[in-house]
Amino acid sequence: MTQTWMTHSTIETRDLGQRLARVLCAGDVILLHGDLGAGKSELTRGIAAELGITGPVASPSFTIMNAYDEGRIPLYHFDWYRLNSEEELYELGLDEYLGGDGIAVVEWPLRCPDAIPDTHLDVTIRTVDETTREIVLSPVGGFRALNLND
Numbered sequence: 001m002t003q004t005w006m007t008h009s010t011i012e013t014r015d016l017g018q019r020l021a022r023v024l025c026a027g028d029v030i031l032l033h034g035d036l037g038a039g040k041s042e043l044t045r046g047i048a049a050e051l052g053i054t055g056p057v058a059s060p061s062f063t064i065m066n067a068y069d070e071g072r073i074p075l076y077h078f079d080w081y082r083l084n085s086e087e088e089l090y091e092l093g094l095d096e097y098l099g100g101d102g103i104a105v106v107e108w109p110l111r112c113p114d115a116i117p118d119t120h121l122d123v124t125i126r127t128v129d130e131t132t133r134e135i136v137l138s139p140v141g142g143f144r145a146l147n148l149n150d
Contacts, residue, residue: 008132013039022148039135053071073103078105099119
């Protein structure tokens, strides 16, 4: 079931990420769609905070993946923007982190569409104005329904 949320600040976007993290499990793959500056990394920072990750959570633009192991579940934060092909992802062995022992959050997933697991959560972030974001959560391929209202 698709859910739509409106956030009005980076704090609210991070809060939504925290709510989301409360219902995520090891093996979950979250695909983040949105323009540059839409709030993909802010949502990921909220997920990380709820998982108990205390250090800085930076966008992995140049490293392709940042791994955070200190939380209750490992977090693998990907940025596929600079990848040229799925083969590059496979050559680096990064595909092994998708659906593994942690939660994988992928920014710019359409850069490597063949690497996307069949079951995942699509998160689309649309900029409404300078501070407002529309965030749509869409389970795909049997990804379970999420209740973020608790």
